[in-house]
Amino acid sequence: MSASAPRKILIASQGDETRWKEAMTTRLPDATIYTQDEDYNPAEIDYALLWKQPQGMIKNLENIRAIFSLGAGVEHVLSAPSLPEDVPIIRLEDAGMAQQMIEYHIYATLHFMRDFDHYLRHEKEGDWHPHDVAEISDFRVGVMGLGALGAAVATSLSNLGFHVSGWSRRMKAIENVATFAGDETLDEFLGQSDILICLLPRTRQTEGLLDSARLSKLPANAAIINASRGTAIVEEDLLRLVDTGHLRGAFLDVARNEPLPKGHPFWNHPKIRLTPHIAAATRIGPAVDQIADNIDRLEKGETPAGLVDRDTGY
Numbered sequence: 001m002s003a004s005a006p007r008k009i010l011i012a013s014q015g016d017e018t019r020w021k022e023a024m025t026t027r028l029p030d031a032t033i034y035t036q037d038e039d040y041n042p043a044e045i046d047y048a049l050l051w052k053q054p055q056g057m058i059k060n061l062e063n064i065r066a067i068f069s070l071g072a073g074v075e076h077v078l079s080a081p082s083l084p085e086d087v088p089i090i091r092l093e094d095a096g097m098a099q100q101m102i103e104y105h106i107y108a109t110l111h112f113m114r115d116f117d118h119y120l121r122h123e124k125e126g127d128w129h130p131h132d133v134a135e136i137s138d139f140r141v142g143v144m145g146l147g148a149l150g151a152a153v154a155t156s157l158s159n160l161g162f163h164v165s166g167w168s169r170r171m172k173a174i175e176n177v178a179t180f181a182g183d184e185t186l187d188e189f190l191g192q193s194d195i196l197i198c199l200l201p202r203t204r205q206t207e208g209l210l211d212s213a214r215l216s217k218l219p220a221n222a223a224i225i226n227a228s229r230g231t232a233i234v235e236e237d238l239l240r241l242v243d244t245g246h247l248r249g250a251f252l253d254v255a256r257n258e259p260l261p262k263g264h265p266f267w268n269h270p271k272i273r274l275t276p277h278i279a280a281a282t283r284i285g286p287a288v289d290q291i292a293d294n295i296d297r298l299e300k301g302e303t304p305a306g307l308v309d310r311d312t313g314y
Contacts, residue, residue: 007295008044010061012036013051013070015282020049020070023288028295047295052076058083066090066298068291071282072097072149073229074308075202089308090294096283098152101199104227104279105153106160108251109195111273112223113139113162117249121270136161142193145228146172146179147314149280150199165189169205169312190217195225202229203313212237220246227253227279235266242271253279 011020017035034040042060051070059082066088115131122129143154146168158164158176167189171181180189200206211234241247249271294304
C-alpha cells in the first residue's frame with residue numbers, strides 16, 4: 001500500500017471505542033476507521049489499535065501492517081494466538097500517563113515517608129499519637145523499571161529530595177538517580193530501597209520476580225508500591241512478610257487477578273492500601289497523535305517510536 005492509499009484501521013478495545021474512533025477520524029480524515037462491532041473485512045485492515053481485544057481476533061487480520069497497543073502494556077498482543085512474526089507491535093510511550101504516574105507515586109511515597117500509614121491506624125483506634133517528621137533525604141526510594149514512566153517517576157522523586165536509585169534489565173543513565181542493571185545487581189538494589197516502587201512491564205522474566213526471597217532482601221520495615229502489573233509480586237509472599245513485620249506495608253494499584261476478588265486478604269488489611277488500577281489512564285488525544293505519527297513513519301520506511309522488542313516483551 002502506498003502512503004497515499006486509503007488506510008483501513010480497526011479499533012478493538014475494552015474502553016470507549018466511539019471516542020477513539022472520533023479522535024482518529026479527526027486526526028486521519030482520509031482513513032476508514034472501524035470499531036470491532038461494525039461491518040468490516042478483516043483481510044483489508046492495515047492497522048489495528050488494540051486493548052484486551054477478543055481472543056482470536058488477530059489471526060484473522062491476515063494483511064495487517066502494524067499493531068498498536070492502546071496502553072503501556074503489550075502482553076494482550078504478545079499472548080494472542082497466531083500472532084504474525086513479522087508484524088511490528090508498537091506501544092504507547094507516554095500518552096499523558098507520565099504526569100499521572102508521577103502524581104500517584106508522590107502520594108504513595110509520602111504515605112509512608114510522612115507516617116500516614118501509622119496515622120490511619122491510630123485514627124481507627126482513637127489514638128492521638130504524633131510522630132517525628134522524617135527527613136526526606138533519609139528515605140531511599142528504589143524504582144524497578146526505568147522505561148518512560150519509571151524514569152519520569154524516579155526523576156520527580158529525586159527532584160523532591162528523596163535519595164533515588166533505579167533498576168532495569170539494561171543500564172540506563174538518569175540524572176541524580178543511581179542506576180543498577182541486570183540480575184547480578186538486583187539484591188544490592190533491593191537492599192538499599194526503604195520504599196520499593198515497581199514499574200516493571202509484564203514479561204516472562206518479571207512474572208513472580210518479587211517473591212519471598214527477593215522481598216526479604218529489602219531492609220527491615222521497608223514498604224512496597226506497585227502500579228505496574230500484579231503478576232510481578234507473589235501475593236502470598238508479600239502478605240507473609242507484611243504480617244510477620246519484615247515489611248511495613250504496601251500501596252497497590254494492581255493485583256494478579258482484577259478486579260480483586262471478594263474475600264481476598266488484601267481487602268481490609270490494616271497495612272495495605274488499595275486503588276483499582278487508576279494510577280494512570282491513557283489520554284486519547286496524545287495517544288492518537290502518537291499513533292498517527294507512527295503510521296506516517298512506517299509508511300515512510302522509518303522506525304516507529306515505541307517499537308516492541310518481542311524477545312524482551314517491551
